[in-house]
Amino acid sequence: MSPNLILVIVAGVMVGAGVTLMLERSLTRILVGFVLIGNGLNVLLLIASGPAGRAPLIGEGEGPMSDPLPQAMALTAIVITMGVTAFGLALAYRAFQLTGTDDVQDDLEDDFIRRRAERDEASTTFEDTELDESLPDEEGADEPDDIGVSTDTVRGEGDR
Amino acid sequence: MNDSILEQLVLAPVIIPLLGAGLCLAFGRYAFLQRIISIVTLMLVVAASATLLYRADAFGPQTFNVAGWPAELGISLVADRFSSLMLIVSTIVTLVVLLYSIGQGIVEYGRKTPLSVFYPTFLVLSAGVSNAFLSADLFNLFVGFEILLASSYVLITLGGTNARVRSGTIYIIVSLISSVLFLIAIGAVYAATGTVNFAQLATRFGELPTGVATLLQLLLLLTFAVKAAVFPLYAWLPDSYPTAPAPVTAVFAGLLTKVGIYAILRTQTLLFTPDTLRTLLLWASILTMVVGILGAVAQSDIKRVLSFTLVSHIGYMLFGIALGTQLGMQGAVFYIAHHITVQTTLFLVAGLVEYRAGTTNLDRLGGLARLAPILSIMFFIPAMNLAGIPPFSGFLGKLALVQAGVEDHEWLAATGVVAAIATSLLTLYAIAKIWNRAFWQPKDEDELPSASLTMDWTPTGGSLYGAKSVATTTQRTTSWKELQDDSRLPARMAVPTLALALVTVGLTVFAGPIMGYADRASTELLERTPYIEAVLSK
Numbered sequence: 001m002s003p004n005l006i007l008v009i010v011a012g013v014m015v016g017a018g019v020t021l022m023l024e025r026s027l028t029r030i031l032v033g034f035v036l037i038g039n040g041l042n043v044l045l046l047i048a049s050g051p052a053g054r055a056p057l058i059g060e061g062e063g064p065m066s067d068p069l070p071q072a073m074a075l076t077a078i079v080i081t082m083g084v085t086a087f088g089l090a091l092a093y094r095a096f097q098l099t100g101t102d103d104v105q106d107d108l109e110d111d112f113i114r115r116r117a118e119r120d121e122a123s124t125t126f127e128d129t130e131l132d133e134s135l136p137d138e139e140g141a142d143e144p145d146d147i148g149v150s151t152d153t154v155r156g157e158g159d160r
Numbered sequence: 161m162n163d164s165i166l167e168q169l170v171l172a173p174v175i176i177p178l179l180g181a182g183l184c185l186a187f188g189r190y191a192f193l194q195r196i197i198s199i200v201t202l203m204l205v206v207a208a209s210a211t212l213l214y215r216a217d218a219f220g221p222q223t224f225n226v227a228g229w230p231a232e233l234g235i236s237l238v239a240d241r242f243s244s245l246m247l248i249v250s251t252i253v254t255l256v257v258l259l260y261s262i263g264q265g266i267v268e269y270g271r272k273t274p275l276s277v278f279y280p281t282f283l284v285l286s287a288g289v290s291n292a293f294l295s296a297d298l299f300n301l302f303v304g305f306e307i308l309l310a311s312s313y314v315l316i317t318l319g320g321t322n323a324r325v326r327s328g329t330i331y332i333i334v335s336l337i338s339s340v341l342f343l344i345a346i347g348a349v350y351a352a353t354g355t356v357n358f359a360q361l362a363t364r365f366g367e368l369p370t371g372v373a374t375l376l377q378l379l380l381l382l383t384f385a386v387k388a389a390v391f392p393l394y395a396w397l398p399d400s401y402p403t404a405p406a407p408v409t410a411v412f413a414g415l416l417t418k419v420g421i422y423a424i425l426r427t428q429t430l431l432f433t434p435d436t437l438r439t440l441l442l443w444a445s446i447l448t449m450v451v452g453i454l455g456a457v458a459q460s461d462i463k464r465v466l467s468f469t470l471v472s473h474i475g476y477m478l479f480g481i482a483l484g485t486q487l488g489m490q491g492a493v494f495y496i497a498h499h500i501t502v503q504t505t506l507f508l509v510a511g512l513v514e515y516r517a518g519t520t521n522l523d524r525l526g527g528l529a530r531l532a533p534i535l536s537i538m539f540f541i542p543a544m545n546l547a548g549i550p551p552f553s554g555f556l557g558k559l560a561l562v563q564a565g566v567e568d569h570e571w572l573a574a575t576g577v578v579a580a581i582a583t584s585l586l587t588l589y590a591i592a593k594i595w596n597r598a599f600w601q602p603k604d605e606d607e608l609p610s611a612s613l614t615m616d617w618t619p620t621g622g623s624l625y626g627a628k629s630v631a632t633t634t635q636r637t638t639s640w641k642e643l644q645d646d647s648r649l650p651a652r653m654a655v656p657t658l659a660l661a662l663v664t665v666g667l668t669v670f671a672g673p674i675m676g677y678a679d680r681a682s683t684e685l686l687e688r689t690p691y692i693e694a695v696l697s698k
Contacts, residue, residue: 003351022337027329034336041343048351069233070350073299077343080306084336087313091329098322104333105326107399 003047011047014040027092027102031085038081042074166215170224170237172208173247173290177201181283188276195262198279202255202286209251209290213244217677221684221694223296231296231695232357238296240691241681242493246293246422249497253414253504254286256660260508261407263652264515277314285311285411292419296695298346298356298380301423305342305387309335312416315408316400323403331400338386345379352376359695361431362688370436377432381424381441388420390478391448394471398455401470402463402520406511409463413470414504418496421477425492428481429685430692441482442572449475449583456590462510462520462598465590469546470503472583479576480561483568489682491560494675498545498553501664505542508657509535513598516649522594526603535649536599538661543595545664547588553667556675558584 014036021033049070054061056068092102099105180201187193215222221240225231239247261278288308295301313335317328350356352372353364365373382393389397397417401409428441452472459465477499480492514520516532529536545552558580565577667674684690 022333027333030333030336034340037340038343041340041347044344044347045350048347069356070347073346073350073356076299076303080303080310080339083310084306084313084339087310088332088336091313091317091325091332094317094320095325095329098320098325104329107330107395 002051004051007043007047011040011043014043025103027088027095027104030104031088031092034088035081035085038077042077045070045074045077166211167222167224169208169211169215170222170239170294171226173205173212173251174237174287174294176204176208177283177287177290181280181287184280184283188280191276194276194279198258198283199255199262201283202251202258205286205290206248206251206255209244209248212239213248215239216241216244217680220690223694232355232360235300236296236357236695237291237294237300238358238691238695239294240694241677241684242422242425243293245493245497245677245681246418247290249500250289250293250415250418251286252663253500253660254282254289254411256656256663257407257411257414257504257508258282259656259659260410260511260653261405263650263654263656264405264407264511278318281311281314282411285315289415289419293422296358298349298358298361302339302342302346305419306339308416308419309339312412316404316412318405318408327400327403330396334386334396338383341379341386342383345376345383348379349376357695358426358430359692362692365431373432374436377427377437380427380431381437384420384423384427385444386420388417388424388474388478389448389471390420390444390474391451391471394448394452394474397471398459398464398467401467402461406507406514410504410507410511413466413507414500417470417474418500421474421481421492421496424478425481425489425685428484429489430688435484438482438484439572441478442576445475445478445482446576446579447475448472448478449579453583453586453590457586457593459590460522462513462522462525462594463507465594466503466506466510469587469590472587473499473503473546475583476558476561476580479580480564482576483564483573485564485568486679486682486686487560487567488564489685490675490678491557491564493678493681493685494553494560495557497674497678498557498664498667501660501667502542502546502554505657505660505664506539506546508653508660509539509542512538512649512653512657515653517598522597525598526601527599529599530602532649534654534658538654538657539599540595541661542664543591545668547591548584549588551668553664553671556668556671560675 018033018035018037018040021029021036024030024033049067051064053064053066056065056071095102180197183197183201184194187197212222216239221238222244223231223236223238226235226237229235258279261282265278285308288304288306288311290304291307292301292304295304313328313332316331317324346356349361352368353361355361355364365376368376386393386396401412404412449472452468452470452475456465456468456472459468473495477492477495480488480490480495482488510520512535513525513528516535517525517528519525541552545554548554548558562577562580565573565580568574
C-alpha cells in the first residue's frame, strides 16, 4: 500500500496544530485542539483505508471499491468527537461561570505544596508526633520543642 | 431456538443497561420509577453475566456477531472465561454501588429532589464497561471506552460545583488525550494489518516486521496505561477521584482503571507475544507499586490515601501480566477480581465516614471506633484485605504473584517480588495510619488543627492562575458531642456497603474455586486458540 502523501501531510499538520492548542491553559483552546486532532485522525483513518475507489456499494458500477470499514470507523469517531466536544464546551462555560475564566486550574495538592514551599513550611503529613520522643531524630535533636508542633515551625537549614 | 437465545445473551450486558438508561430518561420526573428501573436493569445484567460465566466455563468462549455480519467485518462480542469473570464482578459492584447511591440520594437530598441525570448516566457507564469487557475488536473496545468515559465525565462533574469542575477538567483532558492516542493506534493497526478484529490480529501481528509490531504494541500500551493509571501516567487519578460523590468515586476506583488493565492483559496475551517489552512492563509495574504507595503514605485524607493505594495496586496486576507466565496471569486475574471489590468497598466506607463525621480529613477525625463500631468493622476487614494480611484474598493474590515472580529466576522479577512485598507492608502502614487516626485514637475535643493544616483553608492573595479559590467542598463542622447525638448510620447506605464487604470475604472463603477458575482462564488466555477459533468459526 502506498499512502497518499498529501493526506499524510494534512493529517500531520492538523494533529500538530491540535497538539499545540492542547498545550494551552484555556479549556476552549484545548477543545479546539481536540477537534483538530480528531479531524486529523479521521484523515488518518482514510489513509489507512488505502487508495480511493468507487463508492462501496455492491452492484453499483465496476472497478475496485474503497474500503468501507475505515469510513464506518471515521463516522463513529466523528460522532464521538462531537458529543465530547459539546460536553467540553458546556464544561468550559460552567468553569467560566464559576471562576470568571475557563483556564484549567492546578492540581489542588500541587497548589498546596507550592504554597507551603513559598512559606517554608513542612508538609501536613510530616509527623513527629508518632515518633518515640525518647529517640531524637537527627534533624530535630537540637530543637526539642519542635515535637508535635513541627508544622507551625519554620524548619531548620536542612530544608533549604 | 433455545440455543440461539442463549447465544444472544452475550449482548445482554451491553444492551440491557442502554435500554434501562433510555427508560430512566423517559421517566426523568419520577424518581421512584427511575430507581426501580435502574435496580431491575442491573439485576438482569447480573443474572445475564452469571449465566455467561457458567456457559463460558462449561462450553468455551461465547460469541455473538451483531446483526449477523461476519466477525471480520462487523462487531462481535466474546465472553471467554476472563471476560465473564470481569463482567460478573463489575456488574455486582455496579449494582451494589447503585443501591448505595440510592440510599445516599434519599438521605442527602430527600425523596423529592433526585438528580434525574444520575441513574441514566450510571447505567450507560455500566453498558460501556460491559462493552469494553466483551468486545472482540479494537474499534469496539474504543467505543466501549468512549461510552464509559463520556458517562464518567458527567458523573465526575455531577452538580457542577467549583471543586468538581476543577478536578473534572483535568480528568477529562487526560482522558481525551488517551482517546486520541487510541484512535491513532487503531488507524496505525488497520494500516498495517487491514483488520481490527482481535482474532485476525492475533495471527497477522506475527507476520509484521518486529519494528512495526513493537511500535503498535507501544502505542496500545500507552493508551491503556493512561486509563489504568500506570506509572508515570497516573498523576491525573489521585487528584480527580476524591472530589466526586462517594458512590461515583467508588465505582470509578473499582472499574475504570481495571478496564485499562483488562485491555492490557487482553492485548498482551492475544495479540502480542508476552516476551517483547517485558522489561519495560516489569519496570513500570515495580515503579507503579512503589511510587503509588509512597504517595499514599504521604496523604492525610482518607479518599486521597485510597486513591494512591489504587494506583499502587495496579502495579500488582501489571506485574503478573508482565511476567507472562501462567501463574503470573492466574495471579493477575484473581487480583483484579479481588481488587475491584475491595477498593470499591473502601471508597464506600470512606463515603460513610464522610457522612458520619463530616469529613475524611485524618487531621479532624478520631474516635470512630467507639462512635460507629459497625462502620469500623466494615473498614477494617477490606482494609486488612487490601494490605494482604492472611488469610484474606489480598494475601492469596499477592502470594500467587510473588510465587510467579520467584519462579522466574531473573533479577528484575526478583526486584519485582521485593517491591511487591515492600508495597504490601507500606499499604499496611498507610491503612494502619487511617485506622489509628480516624478510628482508634480518641477525638481530641480541644485540638482543632491550625488553619494551614486543613484542606479547606482559604488561600491568601488569590490563586495562581486566575481562579478565585481552590477551596474544596464545605465541610460540616461538628464537635464530638454533636457526633454522639447524631443519628446512627443510614441503613440504606450501610447495608449495600456491608453486602460488598461480605463479597470481599466471600472471595476469601471461596478462594479455592475462584483460583481454579482463574487458572483455567489464564490457561485459555495463553493458549489463544479457543478465543480465535470461537470468533472466526462463526
